[in-house]
Amino acid sequence: MTLDTNLTHIASADEWKKILEENENVMICCGRMGPMCIPVYGIMEELEDEYKHVKFADMLFDLPDAAVIRNAPEAKGFMGLPFTMYYKNGKVVKATSSIQSMEQVRAILDEQFGKPQN
Amino acid sequence: MTQSNHYDAIVIGAGPAGLTAGIYLSRAKLNTLILNHGTVGGQLVLTHEIANYPGVEPTSGYKLASTMKKQAQSFGAVIKTISQIPQISVDGSLKVVKVGDTSYTASALILTPGGTPRMLGVKGELDFKGQGISYCATCDGEFFTGKEIIVVGGGNSALEEAVSLSKYASKVTIVHQFDHFQAFPAYVEEAKANPKINFIMETLVEEFVGDGKLERVLLHDKKTGERKWFNTEGAFIFIGYQPNTEFLKGLIDLNERDEIVVDADMQTSVAGIFAAGDSIAKRYRQVTTAVGEATIAALAAANHVFELKRTEKVTA
Numbered sequence: 441m442t443l444d445t446n447l448t449h450i451a452s453a454d455e456w457k458k459i460l461e462e463n464e465n466v467m468i469c470c471g472r473m474g475p476m477c478i479p480v481y482g483i484m485e486e487l488e489d490e491y492k493h494v495k496f497a498d499m500l501f502d503l504p505d506a507a508v509i510r511n512a513p514e515a516k517g518f519m520g521l522p523f524t525m526y527y528k529n530g531k532v533v534k535a536t537s538s539i540q541s542m543e544q545v546r547a548i549l550d551e552q553f554g555k556p557q558n
Numbered sequence: 559m560t561q562s563n564h565y566d567a568i569v570i571g572a573g574p575a576g577l578t579a580g581i582y583l584s585r586a587k588l589n590t591l592i593l594n595h596g597t598v599g600g601q602l603v604l605t606h607e608i609a610n611y612p613g614v615e616p617t618s619g620y621k622l623a624s625t626m627k628k629q630a631q632s633f634g635a636v637i638k639t640i641s642q643i644p645q646i647s648v649d650g651s652l653k654v655v656k657v658g659d660t661s662y663t664a665s666a667l668i669l670t671p672g673g674t675p676r677m678l679g680v681k682g683e684l685d686f687k688g689q690g691i692s693y694c695a696t697c698d699g700e701f702f703t704g705k706e707i708i709v710v711g712g713g714n715s716a717l718e719e720a721v722s723l724s725k726y727a728s729k730v731t732i733v734h735q736f737d738h739f740q741a742f743p744a745y746v747e748e749a750k751a752n753p754k755i756n757f758i759m760e761t762l763v764e765e766f767v768g769d770g771k772l773e774r775v776l777l778h779d780k781k782t783g784e785r786k787w788f789n790t791e792g793a794f795i796f797i798g799y800q801p802n803t804e805f806l807k808g809l810i811d812l813n814e815r816d817e818i819v820v821d822a823d824m825q826t827s828v829a830g831i832f833a834a835g836d837s838i839a840k841r842y843r844q845v846t847t848a849v850g851e852a853t854i855a856a857l858a859a860a861n862h863v864f865e866l867k868r869t870e871k872v873t874a
């Protein structure tokens with residue numbers, strides 16, 4: 441099962457691992473189709489064309505394999521969907537929980553992965 | 559300013575109202591720009607299932623918004639995502655919209671900025687968002703299984719969500735600023751009959767504290783003036799929506815609730831500036847009302863633009 445968005449979907453822990461291995465900069469939003477998560481997917485869809493150096497993907501929170509994100513030490517204490525993870529070279533560099541604004545997402549992307557070169 | 563930055567009409571906001579205005583304006587062959595801050599589709603994308611949009615089988619708000627977006631673009635409307643809040647001014651019959659260093663001009667403007675959930679705006683609220691503070695019971699309720707939580711608010715959503723949260727939480731305390739609820743009596747009765755729900759009335763939440771995650775809230779009893787700490791691991795805030803009209807102050811007339819005041823043609827206090835949707839002064843906020851008002855606003859704006867073009871030709 442996957443989410444109803446236009447982003448790349450991650451359907452298993454193996455796919456998650458492959459995406460992290462194949463991409464230097466990765467942002468994964470792990471949630472459901474709810475009011476706190478959808479705006480974050482929307483922001484990612486808007487930014488995907490601009491931040492070509494970042495791989496954007498989503499993962500359904502309720503998949504058993506989403507434990508790779510749910511149980512990550514960086515998400516310990518999170519009590520709000522979605523759990524959004526930012527990875528550089530396979531390592532978590534930032535994690536946020538609950539709804540985020542376009543400004544907040546941009547600020548993290550710029551800080552962790554650098555501004556897009558146009 | 560370059561020539562390409564002039565449009566017949568500019569729409570601010572791409573929720574159902576803005577997209578509808580975009581569909582009508584571009585279909586009338588008016589050169590139309592939609593500037594949106596946030597997710598295209600607005601609050602519609604937050605609606606898990608929309609079952610009351612006539613002529614459409616129950617569908618996800620996300621899908622309906624995607625269709626509206628494609629429809630507006632198929633007629634030629636240009637949708638631009640902006641990260642800054644636009645600044646608007648009026649220069650004769652021209653409306654000037656400045657976004658960062660770029661200025662756009664248009665003969666008509668349609669404002670559809672909608673609304674956003676109201677935040678309490680107290681110390682610690684932002685720090686614990688997602689780590690104890692939530693604005694969505696269906697999203698985050700399960701994280702509070704077996705825990706004691708508070709629900710802040712006294713309207714329909716606060717009481718309805720308190721009942722739904724009682725399925726997870728061991729105890730729910732509703733904290734409300736007045737001595738009575740604004741919710742429908744049926745919601746109040748249901749909450750009062752629920753043994754897991756307690757009430758603290760005439761009390762304000764003043765601060766959230768904790769170490770990494772929420773642990774306590776500071777409550778201020780309005781009757782006695784007393785302040786005391788209340789231990790809780792979760793706070794759900796449902797205190798209504800506020801119109802996104804801060805950036806319009808001083809430009810057009812807003813009422814005491816900061817809603818945009820419009821006439822029957824959806825025109826604001828400034829000629830050539832129209833408004834529609836959740837940000838206008840009205841009673842019922844629905845997708846169908848937003849698209850209906852946007853239709854009127856777009857037709858009136860198109861008329862305004864054609865009239866300006868006609869008079870310009872006559873005087874030329």
Ligand SMILES: Cc1cc2nc3c(=O)[nH]c(=O)nc-3n(C[C@H](O)[C@H](O)[C@H](O)COP(=O)(O)OP(=O)(O)OC[C@H]3O[C@@H](n4cnc5c(N)ncnc54)[C@H](O)[C@@H]3O)c2cc1C
Pocket residue numbers: 475570571572573574575576593594595596597598599600601602604605606607608609610643644670671672673674802805834835836837843844845846848
């Ligand atoms: C959880 C939920 C469920 C709902 N369920 C239903 C339902 O089942 N049926 C129904 O009919 N209605 C429902 N509604 C209400 C409905 O979604 C709203 O009435 C409708 O979306 C209002 O449309 P709008 O275009 O006026 O505003 P919005 O949908 O709020 O869109 C406004 C847009 O403008 C953007 N914006 C804001 N400020 C600016 C700015 N300064 N510059 C540029 N852009 C800006 C916003 O980011 C947003 O994209 C629901 C609402 C919510 C929150």
